[in-house]
Amino acid sequence: MRRANRFGSPIKIPEIDVAVISINGQQLRKDGIRFACFLNDETVMPRSKAIEKGVSEGEGIFVLGFPFGLVGKGKNFVIVRQGVIATIRDCLEGDQKDFLIDCSIFPGNSGGPVVSRPEVVAIEGTKNITRAYLIGIVAAYVPYRDVAINPQTGNARIIFEENSSLASVFPVDYIEELVAKASARKAEPAPA
Numbered sequence: 020m021r022r023a024n025r026f027g028s029p030i031k032i033p034e035i036d037v038a039v040i041s042i043n044g045q046q047l048r049k050d051g052i053r054f055a056c057f058l059n060d061e062t063v064m065p066r067s068k069a070i071e072k073g074v075s076e077g078e079g080i081f082v083l084g085f086p087f088g089l090v091g092k093g094k095n096f097v098i099v100r101q102g103v104i105a106t107i108r109d110c111l112e113g114d115q116k117d118f119l120i121d122c123s124i125f126p127g128n129s130g131g132p133v134v135s136r137p138e139v140v141a142i143e144g145t146k147n148i149t150r151a152y153l154i155g156i157v158a159a160y161v162p163y164r165d166v167a168i169n170p171q172t173g174n175a176r177i178i179f180e181e182n183s184s185l186a187s188v189f190p191v192d193y194i195e196e197l198v199a200k201a202s203a204r205k206a207e208p209a210p211a
Contacts, residue, residue: 030201035158035189037130039198057132057153064135064152065192066111073146074111074154078104079136080120082157082186084128100128101136102184110190117158117187124160124186131157133188156194158187 029038047054057063064072083097102122110118120133133155141147163183169176 084131086125086127
């Protein structure tokens with residue numbers, strides 16, 4: 020089977036280390052390949068919807084990915100981790116491009132979806148989100164660094180780096196904005 024039947028040419032987005040690939044869902048189904056996606060008008064939560072739904076710090080989230088390249092033997096199901104939104108207000112107000120989550124993120128989670136965790140109940144005075152929404156993609160974990168200083172020279176001898184369990188997330192609006200810019204760049208004719 021020719022690859023062109025299933026996939027379009029990728030659009031690379033270096034600002035967020037992501038490539039967007041158009042897929043032919045009908046062809047994938049015909050080939051017996053199961054897949055799922057987030058539908059923009061139903062299961063994606065841009066900033067405006069997040070504000071409307073009252074998303075704030077402490078909201079539950081799931082992160083999907085393949086940390087350390089771990090995959091199943093016969094079927095490659097994602098690994099699901101759960102966490103909470105650590106900071107989001109600055110992002111929702113447009114002062115920041117990303118927000119932070121508190122969740123164990125490792126190599127292989129970068130570029131993975133961050134999904135809101137549906138809740139049946141809510142604390143008084145807050146709204147509950149009753150379904151899962153794509154709210155962003157993992158940019159990278161935020162490392163904790165500790166530097167050992169040589170007492171004689173005052174120079175750094177060694178730097179210890181650990182996973183702080185905080186991770187930066189790009190919201191879907193920012194991703195869509197970058198995809199639109201990258202698509203426009205790709206559509207431009209090559210200089211003569």
